[in-house]
Amino acid sequence: MKWRTIFPFLVWGREYDRGLLAQDMLAALIVTIMLVPQSLAYAMLAGLPAHVGLYASILPLIAYAAFGSSRTLAVGPVAVVSLMTAAAAGAVAAPGSLAYQQAALALALLSGVILAAMAILRLGVLANFLSHPVISGFISASGILIAVSQLRHLLGLEARGDTLSELLPQLAGNIGQTNLPTLAIGLMSLAFLFWVRRRLRPLLVRVGLAPRLADILAKAGPVFAVIASILAVRLFDLTASGVRVVGDVPAGLPPLALPSFDPGLWLELLPAAVLISLVGFVESVSVAQTLAARRRQRIDANQELVGLGAANFAASFSGGFPVTGGFARSVVNFDAGAATPLAGAFTAIAIALATLLLAPLFADLPQAVLAATIVVAVLSLVDIGAMRRVLAYSRSDFAAMALTILLVLLAGIEAGILGGVMLSLLLFLWRTSRPHMAVVGQVPGSEHFRNVERHRVVVSPTVLSLRVDESLYFANARYLEERVYDLVAARPGIRHVVLMCPAVNFIDASALESLEAIVHRLHAAGVEFHLSEVKGPVMDRLARSDFLQHLTGRVFLSQHQAMRELDAATSEAAASAAGPATGQAG
């Protein structure tokens, strides 16, 4: 059983047959057509030679196929992680240098170690602290940042940086150096790719192609652009006109080598590697879960850490850079009928073949075409609809999202994620630190108690019933105290306070201390404090302290019971004494 968790192929391998094989091979073919130009482009985005993207799409896919728990996730270089790699490697070495490539390898290695460590320590939950508005804002902002960073390739000029504040002035300053042939290639590629993306499939279907074939041809759009532009460069000798091309691509398969051992470098790259791992993991798991749920399959988040960790290890040993599960290609893989992770392994083989046979052709591929591929791909990451939805739903969530977007664009990726996470945490604490509390009264003729401000209810002159709609813990304990004191101070006739706890899921030691303080202080002022509707686990825990011994009041099973007994008791006391005024403290 244990082995089957660690090696998922022991499960799906037993039911494998010729039908599944055909499905997987077809899916692999379609994904390969899509992945070859993307791999080249994302390597360029990461500041690496284009062929590194192919290397990162071979062994990592086989490693994920062996260990991943998703049957349809397609792994490889993705846009956001490539951007993060560029930022991290660019901080320690100059793009184009050997040190830069080594930094990218080290990032993949660290990412593998971090993901594996998270799997062993069961720390996959850490990813949960990346809230959805933060991730969504981060990805949208990354999309914008990536698109802007590619303008230099589309215009054929120089502009480098990790933020808009670095990129935009350079683009504006160097706009005069725009290379017109490059710009022409870039614009034509953009137009063609957008047309393919939006119009080609319906057109093909209309002219009579089978929808399946139309799909495949539409996905192959970037491949046509790649081929056409290579031909154009060769025919018109465009490199002589200043069109930058990918340049010599080493023939053959990726070299198998250990990344250089450099603890100083690793320590420097560690924070970036943690973020790369977390972001990659979150993206990948949410794609995998979406696809798995459609077939009622299960994703084991911990096993996903193992799979992605293995993929990054493989990338670091085979001349690649950090990889993760990609959204678009996984959907394509799923739609093309991929049945098992073998589809990923077949994709790896197909890409290896492409690397062996086609690599020399890519030397004349214009960078502007790759940049156009990137721009078309990442603009779909910018999700204005999500921003609008979050704004309509919750201003505090939108604040976290907006801060993330602004920081990513203006201060960089790491600042964006960290700032967004910190703000979400603070806003969550802020929210729970001021819980909703309602003074409640009895709905006439019923056993129900409702907020006095919203309903016509009966209120006792001597018993204050207060419902708190939140667990009690350190950040709201003092707020509770203050509310209780204020309410009692404003109602001199009160003899009893009953705190209704139906929504209190736990009471921590700070809140317990506050409750004890409330008991003592109210008692000193002649007011008894009671609880009602306390949940079982909360009551069990209270019994472990001496709070229940110190509680001068009682714990009632229901608010109705509390009112029946306390209101009667107060009435009797009031009847035997001179009047209710004697109930006040001095």
Place this chain on the structure above:
Amino acid sequence: MKWRTIFPFLVWGREYDRGLLAQDMLAALIVTIMLVPQSLAYAMLAGLPAHVGLYASILPLIAYAAFGSSRTLAVGPVAVVSLMTAAAAGAVAAPGSLAYQQAALALALLSGVILAAMAILRLGVLANFLSHPVISGFISASGILIAVSQLRHLLGLEARGDTLSELLPQLAGNIGQTNLPTLAIGLMSLAFLFWVRRRLRPLLVRVGLAPRLADILAKAGPVFAVIASILAVRLFDLTASGVRVVGDVPAGLPPLALPSFDPGLWLELLPAAVLISLVGFVESVSVAQTLAARRRQRIDANQELVGLGAANFAASFSGGFPVTGGFARSVVNFDAGAATPLAGAFTAIAIALATLLLAPLFADLPQAVLAATIVVAVLSLVDIGAMRRVLAYSRSDFAAMALTILLVLLAGIEAGILGGVMLSLLLFLWRTSRPHMAVVGQVPGSEHFRNVERHRVVVSPTVLSLRVDESLYFANARYLEERVYDLVAARPGIRHVVLMCPAVNFIDASALESLEAIVHRLHAAGVEFHLSEVKGPVMDRLARSDFLQHLTGRVFLSQHQAMRELDAATSEAAASAAGPATGQAG
């Protein structure tokens, strides 16, 4: 109305009369007797000349009397804040130097600015993030640290440091340099002060003194020790035997001067000043609230920030150091009958008189006596009972407390507070990130639904009822998703999932996204998702999104209604089809 909040004396001043005047003057006298030796001692603890303690007990008290909202809080130098001052000033200057005194003044100024800023920005709630176990652990550990730091004065040897790991080796190494006359004075003072603390009052009552007078005499214990030791030093010329004394004390009132303007220094001291402000505020407010509640008075936490801010401003302009409300002296003030903040102002006048008239006498006061005063005072801060109670109540709270104690003792005060706060936050997030969820079934013959694992209940074969006992937000959204998918995957017959939300106080944008994902994914697998018992405010917010349009299932007012309608619907569907097996997704 606004003015009365900012200047509380506009309220209590109108009802002031001769009776209250007499009460306040008596309280001031008793507090002064207690405060003079304490002020000298805490200045020494802060690494400052003893008379600085007196300076810090004059103008700050008047400032607090003008702005504070507590009628009985006694402000001045306190042990923990003095220790924090020593650590912060010691990090930027050598003890005894002019720069060190300037750092202490700057800390008071920054503290005043921070407290005032917190008042203006209504950030007093920040103090709530210091959980009770963290504060309690911090104060206990500070007590130990302070007591150990005073051993050098009791033994008459050299040992400086901010942590036990720095202090203990020096104490052990220099133990041979112990000055025996100093040790004798120290031990006698300790014995006398402990005896006064525990035994004097009962003894005086037994010999016939009025309890009130016995109280005052018992509080004056340290004064007797001070007088006796000064006499001993003069009679036996103990300074010649190596007994260290306070030394020359400048006569006269504190100088009024601006603290030096030094932005670099301020920036360096800022983090420490923030912690000093927060810790001082928390301590002070909890004392003030305890006392105010006894008389059914109100404390305005925001106005307390103004009062303490003004006190620290005053300290920085009159040669003092950071001050806050002290526990022991406030209780004495309260018990002695202080009726208004004028008691504090009278205390200030009395201390000013003591400074003018008695200062020269203090020159021969042995430091060992002050150290003994400190040790006796701070050992009561070490609250073993609190540690035991927290351990019994909650292991996660105890973890935060234990980490705080260890870090304070071994890594210093700031590390202790920050580590404790971070751990409390993480543990809270961890707790809410894995909320309690229960599959529930119907209690036979009732409308109640209970956990299937705890009760004998009826469960539908086609409807899964799941109750979640926590608000839904980013840290637990994915956990909810996984639980739902796992539960559905394990029950192939399920056609409907109903999420019971009676304990869900809010749903943030991440959780909303997860709910939408659940709806879509379950729908794709042929399962409908419903909600029940959603609270009004949560429902209002859901209505602001398009979730309710996408929800393939329904929102039921009660779980009973949900079961009645869904179970009937399922039964009908099952009856009209071949059997329940057709209800399964492929």
